[in-house]
Amino acid sequence: MSGQLIVGLDVDTRQQAETIIEALDGSVDFFKIGYQCFYGADGFALGKALLAAGKKVFFDLKLLDIDNTVEKGVAAIAATGATMLTVHGYPQAMRAAVRGAAGSGLTILGVSVLTSMDDNDVAEAGFARDTAGLVSLRADQAKKAGIGGLVCAAHEAAMVRQIVGQGMAIVTPGIRPAGSDSGDQKRVVTPRQALDAGSTHLVVARPIVQTADPAAAARAILTEMAGGTRLA
Template structure:
């Protein structure tokens, strides 16, 4: 199995196609991420199918509900033995603590990750939702809340990595989407960085989707990512 810090986001709904892609990446990436599109279409059975590729799975469900409901969802998701599982930090302290308690009761090794601010949002988008200040300040506010509640790590954009490393305990895991090769990306990610820049800033895991999945040779594209130059 590869020791690469890259997890490939498989943003497609079909288990067979997802499994084929995952198998092609075995030995090249560190794991694969399955999100809401896949889970809503294929459910737990689909996750188990992709697991046949032998790669760790990042189950990106971004759970956000009342504490009891999220705790139950965490218990159910842990039965799939994901390497990582997400919930929204904005769900509040009680919700986060309920999720952490459910994970501890299960004795799971899964990293429970709190999502701070989606990488598709910038300062203007946050202002539209009534949140004043810059995205970095909101990320740090939610990150502190989540870490105090006992999560294993955080999902943040690459532009907040250095700030969080300065202000949070060193053992907090940072899982970072918004990773792109050098040059224009032309997609909906607004706060991006190259793989080398993100790792140098202190990221533990890099989540990469389209630069790998739409390539003619996904495995070659994944292998080439860690040689990317500086961002624009």
């Protein structure tokens, strides 16, 4: 189960990140580096240091640009030995990312719909679909692009699995342990619910990194995960 839990290093400084990493030593070896850590805590260098130490790193950068820029950016991340990288789930970006990652072990993940968005947000953004419809479209496009997986809310995991078949990763953010606050996420589930729905990897940040005892919080989540039965 520990390989399925990804801890989001959503902190402001490298010292904070390293304190959390040290506290989780022996419990978690997979870490997500997103905008906050990447830009504010020297996250690129931190990620390379983690990789050198034998850890797994998920760079959550949600790349979206012209094809050449995405391809070259992905190639640069792939050269670090990173495990996962996100791009926005637009077909051109996903195809460019596949080219950039060619020959490496980097898993490209397409971001379908952010877990902070609901149907009203999707409509406001101009999509003539509801959330589930847009996720369904992105899943089909991700499969055709040949990327390694998709980021989606656990509510859509079973639907996504039906579309993409076996073999692709389904990474679920917005995970909250039973009884915890959902924060700014609108489509959240517990760790057990996410695995039961078919998610292959769970991303947890605040419920671990913002506690006085990150190791205890991580162990509690791993215990909760072990109580579920994956359907994927």
